[in-house]
Amino acid sequence: MAKFDVVGHSVRRPDAYDKVTGGRGFPVNVTLPGMLHARMLRSPYAHARIRSINASAAEKLAGVKAVLTPGDVPQKKFSPLFFMPTESNELIRDLVLLSENIRYAGQPVAAVAASTPDIAEAALDLIDVDYEELTAVFDPEEAMQPGAPRISPTAANNIARTPTLSRGDLEAGFREADEIFEGTYCTQRVHTCYMEPRVCVVDSDMQGNLTVYASVQHIFGLREKLAYVLSRPESGIKVVKSPYIGGGFGSKLDLVYIEPLAALLSLKTRRPVRMEHTRYEDFITNARHPMKVYLKTGVKKDGTFTARYAKTIVDTGAYATHGPEVIMVHAVFSFFSAYRCPHQKWDGVVVYTNNMLGGAFRGYGAPQGCWAVESQIDEICHGLKMDPLEFRLKNAHHEGDAHPFLKQFTLASYRLADCINQGAERIGWKNRSRTPSGAGTKRRGIGVACHPLWVSGCVGLPDIYEHSGAIVKLNRDGTADLATATIDMGTGQNTTLCQIAAEELGIAAESVRMSYADTDTVPFDAPSHASRVTYSAGNAVKAAAGEARRRLLQVAGEMLEADAADLEVRKGIVQVKGSPDVNLTVAEVVSRAESPLVQMTAAGPKVTTIKEKGSIIGVSSMAPPGNPSPCAAEFVEVEVDTETGAVKVLRVVYAHDIGRVINPAAAQGQVEGGVQQGIGYALMEHLQFDPGTGACVTGDFLDYKMPTAVEMPAEIESIFIESDEPTGPFGAKGLSEVCLTIPAPAIANAIFNAVGVRVRDLPITPEKILAGLGKL
């Protein structure tokens, strides 16, 4: 008999058809009667001061209902991150809703609400802005030089933060080393390319209460930031959870300009106001931070690390936003705590530039760090003539070790070695040739990279929200409604969480439905990010379902005149353990609980017991019990065209330890999506800007290249090593980020294996390979 009835099965997503047909659940499809449409005017200059702004002609245009310029909006400085308390000391509050100081090309300077989008757009042309243009600086290292244009009035040399981490004695470690390797590894700015644009509809009532519909990954975060920016009480803002959003990948973890501007426009006009980004606006709203990582690593001849030093320069863009936070996650989880090493040091620099803002993007700093660390390990192994798998196993953490950073936890489930060994087996690692193979102009190679340490949420990290909550309510037809603030951004969490509830309740997966939620009605929840939902929200859902089940069994106990402790519920039937004939359906129990106290029968009135009465409901609101680390090893085979430099990824084997797999098809989908984003990061994706003006030149999918189905490998094999995480819901950990952090180094290492060319700056374009081959 299977251990679980629901968990571990590839339950179909109930909303799949809706979603692929552009269903009404997407916030982009929300419309309200009398709704206005708003657009933003953006600065053409990357660095400027507004001398004056005159919107009177725009205000006079027929159909224009309201215009906002810097003078009309609060000048309160804020940080837009949803997942941290607004006043956190970790954050730098330097964004202003509409400011007279322009720090990047495309920064909004005004907003117009009109009866149609076209009128709003036309009105933008009528706003007269007089700019004083200032010298801009786009390169973070130039920005740090004395005499560089000053971007932030408070940051000397444009340096926002300089965090460090250190352990042991670095110099002693380098003295112990037999060899020392150095290298600098760079990454580019990339966008998440979610399908649904940033969009919101904000309505206001006569008391000034706001109701907000938006495509975001966190309804409570949006409520908190909106309240802060607008200086309004949180209780006066209701953010409605949409049934699903069209992707997020981290990009929807911030307040952006549209939500507070739409709110102000709605308050001003007393009408609902809708704002939607164009794709170009999405591209310039936030992006994965470019980082430059210098590594110096000491190793023994046998491959043991003796000392590791890293320095990271983060281009945080025009405002600090994620810079101070992303650099820490980057440092801890992709460098400092990734492998065992006694002597380590890391220096970070967060630099302002006149570039667009950085944002969250699946992996939050880890892809940049893994790129450096996992590429360099390959170089070290080449230098030492050592097998890269053996090297990693030698320096890896072990199951049962204390967590290398979050000292209150242990690595209770941790199967990196199995990931490495099983992946190696499937790709045929032992047949991998050390020298390039292939015929004609094509060469093939195999590469590997690991992601040793990651998170299932943020417990233990300072100032990051973590708790989750859920309401599970049973219905008289034997089904259950699940309400949580958790947003399904495409990962299938609606289904996975329903499976967890169903397993715990003892009913079929199809019998649990994800129901309505908004910030007024359900417990607080942290965002859908940080590989946390299955683990953290899953634990909360399991707890709420457990409470509902206890109540169900109590009522059933009354009905069967049995002790609740002797009852069990499986597949929708409550029965006495060991006597399956004494049973009731869940529907019968719930119906009884909600029936009148006195029931009229053929034999006259029958009094049931008070103890049975009341809806069967369970509520939870809790912090998750731990922060277990998923881990992964990825193997890729590539083919390189030595005449064009083109790289084709032929095959991917991706082995993960994510604890128990709740929904195998959904997990596999995550991995395949991660591989797609990882290949894009490795080979082609790159937000580029005009070097003179700072304007984005890759603002649509003609110029911004991401892999299509044609560029995807014919074969992606997902291996799940099912460890049993003791703190996880049914043994589960997180998945969604480790599956995209390492394709880039794995591909780079495979390219090196194929043609002997080492590229250290992303993306690995054909040109860089040809240059490496001496052909350009």
Place this chain on the structure above:
Amino acid sequence: MALPKLREFITPADAQGVLNALRNYQDRALIVAGGTFLHGLESRGLLTHVEALIDIQRLGLDYLESGKDGLKLGATALFADLETMPEIRNDPWLGAIKDALVFPPVQVKNAATIGGSVAASCPFFDVPISFMCLDGVVKCRGSSGMRDIPMQEFFTGLFANAMENGEFMVELAIPRPRTRSASAFMKVETNANDLAILNAAVRIDVDESGTCSDARVIAGGGVGETPIRLSDAEQVLVRQRLTPEICARAGLSAKGSVNPISDHRASAAYRSEMTRVMVNRALRQALDRLRQ
């Protein structure tokens, strides 16, 4: 805003209706065929002056004919239909068209027209240069009747061509070669939905003795504001018995005669080198086709 000055969407039933509309609106009119390129133009702010759109799909120009003189391809015939013509699929001399039609996405092939792909005058397109290497002739119609413009003289600049105001394209004619002939097309792109970083189309004609009697070498995609014919490379081929070595020499010559642009998609140096590689590869492919 999409087309801020748009006043009329006209769907004439015959050529005269198109001519009338073109005369009324002059350079403020835009012809629409499949419409696949309009978004690209609009989102770059290139259609803000347009007051009238003229849909030419009711004119019956969607024919594809093959005769002894060659092919007559109606201006509104679709890529998807062209692709299924038996001659395109099988004949070595039309190999370049077959190769070029591999690249546009299915959705685009189901809407894009032959006339639209040529008249768009975008140097990064693939299909037009396959017509160019086959000495295609644009037949256009104006108020004073029909006029022929050889493809090699058609493109005059970025989004600019030799058609006059008031004229529109009705057909592309491709002459049947008088000797054995094969053509091929190659493209460098970043993903399957990309404008060419570089593309090349070639044709080789050989006489009975197997000597190359004529050749065309065309490069596009970032080599300039228009696709260009590389006569020096052609001269390397003509009067030679074609071998892989000759193809390689023609490739080198092609590289020497282009002066490509650098942009966010590729550097000039890369495009130059790709001219060599693609011309060489296309010639080798055409050579293989000749031997079939």
